[in-house]
Amino acid sequence: xxxxxxxxxxxxxxxxxxxxxxxxxxxxxxxxxxxxxxxxxxxxxxxxxxxxxxxxxxxxxxxxxxxxxxxxxxxxxxxxxxxxxxxxxxxxxxxxxxxxxxxxxxxxxxxxxxxxxxxxxxxxxxxxxxxxxxxxxxxxxxxxxxxxxxxxxxxxxxxxxxxxxxxxxxxxxxxxxxxxxxxxxxxxxxxxxxxxxxxxxxxxxxxxxxxxxxxxxxxxxxxxxxxxxxxxxxxxxxxxxxxxxxxxxxxxxxxxxxxxxxxxxxxxxxxxxxxxxxxxxxxxxxxxxxxxxxxxxxxxxxxxxxxxxxxxxxxxxxxxxxxxxxxxxxxxxxxxxxxxxxxxxxxxxxxxxxxxxxxxxxxxxxxxxxxxxxxxxxxxxxxxxxxxxxxxxxxxxxxxxxxxxxxxxxxxxxxxxxxxxxxxxxxx
Ligand SMILES: Nc1ncnc2c1ncn2[C@@H]1O[C@H](COP(=O)(O)OP(=O)(O)OP(=O)(O)O)[C@@H](O)[C@H]1O
Ligand SMILES: [Mg+2]
Numbered sequence: 196x197x198x199x200x201x202x203x204x205x206x207x208x209x210x211x212x213x214x215x216x217x218x219x220x221x222x223x224x225x226x227x228x229x230x231x232x233x234x235x236x237x238x239x240x241x242x243x244x245x246x247x248x249x250x251x252x253x254x255x256x257x258x259x260x261x262x263x264x265x266x267x268x269x270x271x272x273x274x275x276x277x278x279x280x281x282x283x284x285x286x287x288x289x290x291x292x293x294x295x296x297x298x299x300x301x302x303x304x305x306x307x308x309x310x311x312x313x314x315x316x317x318x319x320x321x322x323x324x325x326x327x328x329x330x331x332x333x334x335x336x337x338x339x340x341x342x343x344x345x346x347x348x349x350x351x352x353x354x355x356x357x358x359x360x361x362x363x364x365x366x367x368x369x370x371x372x373x374x375x376x377x378x379x380x381x382x383x384x385x386x387x388x389x390x391x392x393x394x395x396x397x398x399x400x401x402x403x404x405x406x407x408x409x410x411x412x413x414x415x416x417x418x419x420x421x422x423x424x425x426x427x428x429x430x431x432x433x434x435x436x437x438x439x440x441x442x443x444x445x446x447x448x449x450x451x452x453x454x455x456x457x458x459x460x461x462x463x464x465x466x467x468x469x470x471x472x473x474x475x476x477x478x479x480x481x482x483x484x485x486x487x488x489x490x491x492x493x494x495x496x497x498x499x500x501x502x503x504x505x506x507x508x509x510x511x512x513x514x515x516x517x518x519x520x521x522x523x524x525x526x527x528x529x530x531x532x533x534x535x536x537x538x539x540x541x542x543x544x545x546x547x548x549x550x551x552x553x554x555x556x557x558x559x560x561x562x563x564x565x566x567x568x569x570x571x572x573x574x575x576x577x578x579x580x581x582x583x584x585x586x587x588x589x590x591x592x593x594x595x596x597x598x599x600x601x602x603x604x605x606x607x608x609x610x611x612x613x614x615x616x617x618x619x620x621x622x623x
Contacts, residue, residue, distance in 0.1 A: 201386060208379055215375070219368050226364060230357050234297065235330075238348070241291035242332045246346060248287060250335060253278050275305060275315050285317060288348065299356035303348045305334065314344060325349040395569040399583055406450055406581060410443035417443075456516070457568065457585045460592050467510045467596055469621060474514070474546055475505040478537060481518045489526050494533030496522070502539040502546045507619045513593045520586040521550040521613050527580050528611070529554030545599070545618035556607040565603075566591045590615075598622050 256278040279287075288303055304316035304325050313322070329349035336343050350356065358365070417436045420426055459465055482496055489496055518537075525535045529552050536551045557565060557572065564570050571584040594601045597617050605611040 198390075201390060204386070205383055208383075212375065212379060216372060219372065223361070223365060223368060227357060227361055230360055234353070234357060237295035237297050238292070238330055238350075241288070241295050241297065242330065242346065242348060244291045245288055246332050246334060249279065249284075249346075253335075281315055281317065284315065297350075297356075299350055299352050301348055301350050302329075303346065304329075305344050306331075306347050307342075307344045309342050321349055321351055324351070392569070395571075395584065398571065399569050402581060402583055403450075403454070406583075407447065410446045410450075413443045414440050453583065453585060453589075456589055457583075460589060461568070465513075465592060465596060467513065469508050469510060471506050472509050472511045472514060473506050474502065474509075474539060474548070474617070475500045477511065477515050478518055478539070478548075481515060481522055482537070485519065485522050485526065489533055489535065492526070492529075492531070492533055494526065494529070494535065496535045496537065499536065499538045502541050504541075504619075505539065505546065507546055507617055508621050509597050509617065510593075513596070517590050517593045517615075518548075518550075520590050521615075524586060525550055525552035525554065525611070527582065528552070542616065544620075545616055548615045548617070549612055551610060551612040553610055556609055556611055557603065557605040558607060562603050562605065566601075 275284075284303070288301070292298070292301070302317055302321045302325055304322075305314045306312070306326065307314055316322075316325075325347045329347040331345045331347050333343040334346055335341075417440050421428070421433070421436050478498065478500060482498060486496060522535065522537070526533050529535075532553075534553045536549075538549045538551075540547055561572050565572065566587050568588040569584040570588075571582060591601055594615055594617070598621050599615060599617040601616075602614040603611065604614070
């Protein structure tokens with residue numbers, strides 16, 4: 196998938212997701228308004244009932260006490276306790292509210308606006324809210340001789356109550372949204388990772404073709420020359436051609452070996468032939484084989500091998516490749532006059548090996564990635580240094596097989612130090 200298509204998909208998916216979120220929010224909001232309206236309706240119905248009962252109660256008590264109920268009506272405006280107690284009023288309200296499913300705390304009061312006075316109230320809490328935000332119902336509004344009192348009711352936890360009713364729906368929506376966002380970002384991460392991997396693989400194939408091409412064409416040229424009857428051939432010419440062919444051939448087999456290692460690593464089929472080996476001998480052999488390449492660049496290799504004993508349990512071939520990869524990198528990634536220092540010393544239950552160079556350095560961010568297979572630090576479009584990006588992933592795998600540790604310290608454009616610890620004996 197190309198970059199544009201990937202960005203296109205990310206934009207479309209993000210837009211769709213935002214749209215979906217918007218619709219979801221809209222639905223939740225409409226549901227909450229519906230709930231609010233139905234809550235209001237229930238409260239109004241319940242309170243209408245309370246007002247009706249209250250008026251009936253007053254009439255009945257008035258008739259009981261005096262056949263001229265008008266007198267009591269006059270008193271009522273001062274003292275409701277003549278026909279209902281606070282407690283009775285409270286249970287009347289709560290009964291009516293409960294019937295209609297309104298099951299949240301409330302505060303009520305009978306208020307006389309004319310005198311700014313509460314004739315009756317449940318408690319003195321939330322007085323201001325009761326006046327400002329409470330639901331109000333006029334009492335005895337038929338009585339034309341006096342200004343009416345109001346029955347006020349206020350629900351301090353109205354929002355929470357409505358939310359609890361919506362809670363199930365909200366919860367499911369939140370869970371679904373989280374699941375969608377998570378899978379979306381996971382898919383994108385995988386897509387991006389796949390793209391990087393495919394870029395790295397293309398790079399790898401390009402590099403590999405390049406690396407294979409030179410020895411193959413040298414060999415075919417040498418073969419052509421050998422089979423050409425017109426070219427006079429002495430014994431020494433023969434020898435030089437054959438030497439050329441065998442050199443290129445061994446380069447080819449080394450290349451295929453490295454690629455093979457990578458696929459063996461991938462399958463997890465790395466085989467170790469553990470023996471007691473002398474790390475110093477291995478290091479000296481590798482230095483011998485790599486010295487010329489370093490000297491071509493006017494560089495030097497200093498070896499300070501102080502570990503004593505220098506033997507440890509390990510696989511000779513793999514350890515040789517490990518040291519080779521580190522020295523090869525130190526040389527390859529130092530553009531001018533490499534000064535490579537290799538040191539060993541005993542530490543704890545094993546040997547520490549350090550390879551230091553004065554090369555391009557590796558940033559902190561890249562240090563985490565260089566051990567990934569096929570990973571090469573991007574250098575724009577030109578890679579003037581050849582490589583497959585396999586060396587360090589192999590080194591790491593070998594260190595892990597030997598139950599050792601690998602560390603890296605680096606300063607950009609100054610130095611890089613790879614530190615490897617290998618135990619004397621590989622724990623089972
Ligand atoms: N000593 C070093 N100094 C600076 N950069 C380094 C050093 N060693 C490794 N790197 C960076 O880490 C990357 C990965 O190294 P690795 O050895 O795995 O691959 P390679 O050298 O590119 O290819 P290969 O080793 O397979 O031929 C390199 O491409 C390089 O950018
Ligand atoms: Mg390398």
